[in-house]
Amino acid sequence: MRTSLALNFLNIQNQELKNILKLEENFNVDEWKILGLRIWPYIRISLSTAWVNKLNTINAEKTFLYKKSKYQSRLASIVRKVNSLKFYFSFLIRFASAFNNSSYPVISSSTKLTTGIFGFDVDRVHTDKGYYNRYSDSLIETGIIEEDKCIHFERCLLGSRTPFRPFVDITHYYWLSALLGWVLVPIFVLTVRLNPEISNAYAWCVSNSLDGSALKTRNIIFTYLTLRVQRELYKHLISKYRLNKVIKVGWYDVDGMALAWACNRAGIPFVDIQHGMAGANNHRAYSCWSKIPLAGYELLPSDYWCWSKVDADSIIDWYIYLNTYKSDKVRIIGIPFANYALTTSFNELFSCDEEINFLLSLTQKYRHTVIVSLAEEIPQIIIEAIKGSHLDIFWLIRYHPTLISKLDKIKSEIASLNNTEIYHSSTLPLYALLKICSCNITEWSATFFDASAMKVPTIFVSGMALTSFPEFLSSGEALFADSPVSLLSAIRNLPQ
Incomplete structure (x- = not known):
């Protein structure tokens, strides 16, 4: 494993990444486990995301983007709570409807080995031939993936929309895992014991005025249960559709980590496609993993498809130290939709x-x-x-x-x-x-x-x-x- 002593720590500009590296320096985060699963990737992403949001608010105020009065802040808090209640009440309705969604074409299980591409309908753009996915469809249109050797899976956030290519709707996987997580948390809280270091790390965050919510026992257990349920559901998908490779747009949400876990258990590659800011921006999901087991984490991808050499080099900087690294594990493909936008067929499709x-x-x-x-x-x-x-x-x-x-x-x-x-x-x-x-x-x-x-x-x-x-x-x-x-x-x- 590497420690942050091997990194050019002083050149890291992101304050949230500096704090992450301090945690990795001071604690054995690679040994934090829950029922055998090394949980640090989720905690790392959750902590730094919370810190980024806080820093964004502070910087926004400094650059005159907005200044909220105490009244406005209190009102915003009330609105968030009301929206949370609306979410909980609509949860069961959306959960039930996800299983009865007949708006999309039905794709049968595969009889041959197939590549699965996982994404979201928010990445779709309207055309006269249906909503075009900026990632999965662009990978096909630019020849990176062969159309007859892949199948699309999507979680739908925007409701029924006719797709450019048919896909399997897996929205209910998310709702089912969340529902079971909520149901099982009280039981596991009473029986699961976490590494005492996690409590010390939480105290460190509090002492440094940092949000340490992701380190709370209940949150870790809920996340583990959600990941575990989704892993089993994804293992079923991998088997049903005979997937021999999985590609996911952005690995660093719970869906992506569960999918990575399922692929690792199934022994097939899990490829992350860069979605936005990454290594070139010192992004927390791709940069400076300073403490990591030689075999890697089960929640991390095995392969990375990057937009640029700078993004790729940031991953190679730490990945090269693992015994799972090979030169073809990090690939530069450019921005898929931008590549397609430069072709003549783009103008024909997006008339x-x-x-x-x-x-x-x-x-x-x-x-x-x-x-x-x-x-x-x-x-x-x-x-x-x-x-x-x-x-x-x-x-x-x-x-x-x-x-x-x-x-x-x-x-x-x-x-x-x-x-x-x-x-x-x-x-x-x-x-x-x-x-x-x-x-x-x-x-x-x-x-x-x-x-x-x-x-x-x-x-x-x-x-x-x-x-x-x-x-x-x-x-x-x-x-x-x-x-x-x-x-x-x-x-x-x-x-x-």
Whole structure:
């Protein structure tokens, strides 16, 4: 195993990653087990995700993205609790309906060895021939995977939508594992004993003002049970469809870890496809695993398909020390959808000339057209910039796919901002929109890489970008704005 002494610790810019490395330095995290399973990968991801969210909030406040009063914070907390209650009440309904979903084509069990591709319907983009998956369909269209040798599996978050290619709906696997986890937790809490070091690690987090919720016994047991149930369900899928390889878009959620565990037990490769920020950004799921068993963790992938050499090198940096490493385990494939966007068939499939021409008619009197790529709500810095540019800048506001169903409500909230468009900006392919834009604006998302592939500059507006994209900012490949004034200045200095 390696320790963080083998890493260039001082060069790590991400504070959350520094804290993770301190934990790996001070505790035997690779020996933390629950019923034989080394659970550190889940804890590492959960802890650092919580810390990133906290840091994002702090940096947002520092860069004037928003400042919440005590009243606003209290109201936001109440809203979260109400939404949680709504989730619990709708749980059984969604769980039952998942088993009776007949909206998708039925795919029978396989009679030959097959590659399984696992993903989410939020990665789908509308075409006249059905909703196209930016990952699985692009892998086929660009020739990385042969169509007759693979089968698609998806967890559906957005409801029934006609797919470009048929797939197996596995939404109920998620609900079943969560339900059984909730039911079994009280029993296991009374019988399972965890490594005492975990309690010490929790105390360390508290003493350093860090969220240590992922280290609480009840949370670890619930996660283990969820993973275990999903592992058994995925083992059934692997057997039923005779899968000899599994590919997953983003390994570092509970679904991905359970799938990795099932593949490890079945003795077949589990390939992670990079979904967004990764090794090039010191991402917690891909960078600086400083304490890891020589045989690896059962919850980690065996293979990685990366967007760039920098992303790949970040994985090889630690993977090379394991006895499971081989040179073909880390592969550079580029961004699948970006690769496809450069082909002639992309323009034929995504025939959105009418919509693009409509947008051009809206933007023709403006000096610049920019696209804003959002994960959640629109930051205040952008709202203020929009208000200060009604004469010379048109803003295409692109919301995350999970918010598409709320576009009408969102549109009404910013209806007074006449130099904006939301619907086409959120539903058309990003690459089609980038072709008519001066720049891409985002808080700190991986749309930077999409824009870069299309030779479109990105302006970041969150302090988190300073630690996630330092090399690109220092090289001038990306810009940073910390106020409406600096954002507008950066846009107006771009060539038309």
